[in-house]
Amino acid sequence: MSKIEINNIYKIFGNNPKSVMQMVRDGATKEEVLEKTGHTVGLDNVSLKIEEGETFVCMGLSGSGKSTLIRHLNRLIDPTDGEVLVEGTNVMSLNNQELIDFRRHKMSMVFQRFGLFPHKTVIQNVGYGLEMQGKQDQERNKIAMEKIEAVGLNGFEHQYPNQLSGGMQQRVGLARALATDTDIMLMDEAFSALDPLIRSDMQKQLIDLQSQLKKTIVFITHDLDESLRLGDHIGILNAGKLVQVGTPVDIVMNPADEYVTAFVKDVNRAKVLKAKVIMTPANGAQPTGSSRLKVHEDQFLEEFLPKIVLKDIVVEVVDKAGNIKGYITDKELQKSLSK
Numbered sequence: 001m002s003k004i005e006i007n008n009i010y011k012i013f014g015n016n017p018k019s020v021m022q023m024v025r026d027g028a029t030k031e032e033v034l035e036k037t038g039h040t041v042g043l044d045n046v047s048l049k050i051e052e053g054e055t056f057v058c059m060g061l062s063g064s065g066k067s068t069l070i071r072h073l074n075r076l077i078d079p080t081d082g083e084v085l086v087e088g089t090n091v092m093s094l095n096n097q098e099l100i101d102f103r104r105h106k107m108s109m110v111f112q113r114f115g116l117f118p119h120k121t122v123i124q125n126v127g128y129g130l131e132m133q134g135k136q137d138q139e140r141n142k143i144a145m146e147k148i149e150a151v152g153l154n155g156f157e158h159q160y161p162n163q164l165s166g167g168m169q170q171r172v173g174l175a176r177a178l179a180t181d182t183d184i185m186l187m188d189e190a191f192s193a194l195d196p197l198i199r200s201d202m203q204k205q206l207i208d209l210q211s212q213l214k215k216t217i218v219f220i221t222h223d224l225d226e227s228l229r230l231g232d233h234i235g236i237l238n239a240g241k242l243v244q245v246g247t248p249v250d251i252v253m254n255p256a257d258e259y260v261t262a263f264v265k266d267v268n269r270a271k272v273l274k275a276k277v278i279m280t281p282a283n284g285a286q287p288t289g290s291s292r293l294k295v296h297e298d299q300f301l302e303e304f305l306p307k308i309v310l311k312d313i314v315v316e317v318v319d320k321a322g323n324i325k326g327y328i329t330d331k332e333l334q335k336s337l338s339k
């Protein structure tokens with residue numbers, strides 16, 4: 001069973017969404033629907049599965065339906081049609097009390113604009129979800145301090161949000177989401193408001209935290225580099241339609257349509273291709289060359305490409321134990337870097 005399963009979700013905004021469903025099902029575009037009926041198609045027949053412990057990135061231009069999609073997961077939005085299953089439970093079947101519990105214990109959310117309480121200190125903000133879960137002061141503060149440490153904010157626990165930089169405020173947002181210890185974390189453009197260097201730091205921090213925590217993360221962004229860096233899988237939305245789902249390598253190497261191609265055309269492929277993806281597996285015969293270079297199978301091409309100075313150098317791709325898994329020669333390089 002997938003952690004999250006979305007089946008044929010449609011979301012139409014307007015006065016009478018059901019009345020335009022047939023038109024949407026019959027293939028009318030978002031523009032046609034708007035022009036003829038005044039309704040906005042938010043999501044158009046979206047289905048996808050998100051597995052436990054993965055980071056699933058949802059990417060698309062502004063207005064493509066990313067926020068609408070993520071808000072279906074904790075039922076901040078009800079679908080016009082279709083179903084959302086979280087751990088097999090249809091979220092539409094939850095009654096009020098169940099929905100409150102579900103939001104408190106199953107999912108936490110990190111927002112683009114931090115969403116911190118200005119009149120609460122860092123530790124009070126981080127502990128807020130725990131307070132909602134009914135945890136007492138002492139336990140709450142203990143957990144909050146652990147998470148404050150995890151995001152590198154020790155010493156700032158009694159400051160107020162407006163005393164902190166944007167990057168630090170978002171660390172508080174992240175710590176607050178971690179504190180409730182939900183399995184699922186929803187992050188809607190959580191890093192989009194940050195300066196590039198701070199944003200890159202936050203991405204690194206999230207990757208490091210995730211390598212220990214193994215949460216199921218649904219991360220929304222309009223930025224390709226961020227998607228490629230964070231995503232185990234990436235789903236790409238265009239005008240409410242999910243046009244491609246794949247690994248970063250799938251997306252970069254085999255874009256499904258022109259829209260995805262436009263996103264990936266200028267990407268530095270060496271950034272997303274790992275040695276193991278481009279190597280020819282070892283099968284006894286060894287390629288010949290003037291010199292050899294050893295790289296780990298999980299290294300990105302970007303990291304060792306500068307070391308390949310001679311055309312007939314042979315790159316040996318090894319696993320942790322040092323066993324040779326395959327080889328990369330000029331032939332594999334040409335193939336993976338040419339567009």
Ligand SMILES: Nc1ncnc2c1ncn2[C@@H]1O[C@H](COP(=O)(O)OP(=O)(O)O)[C@@H](O)[C@H]1O
Binds near residue numbers: 014060063067068
């Ligand atoms: N509450 C709403 N009422 C009407 N239209 C909406 C509403 N929320 C979103 N939309 C429309 O749905 C589409 C998808 O919006 P959104 O999910 O916010 O996109 P994104 O997060 O990708 O920028 C857009 O065309 C937007 O204008």
Ligand SMILES: [Mg+2]
Binds near residue numbers: 066068
């Ligand atoms: Mg949005």
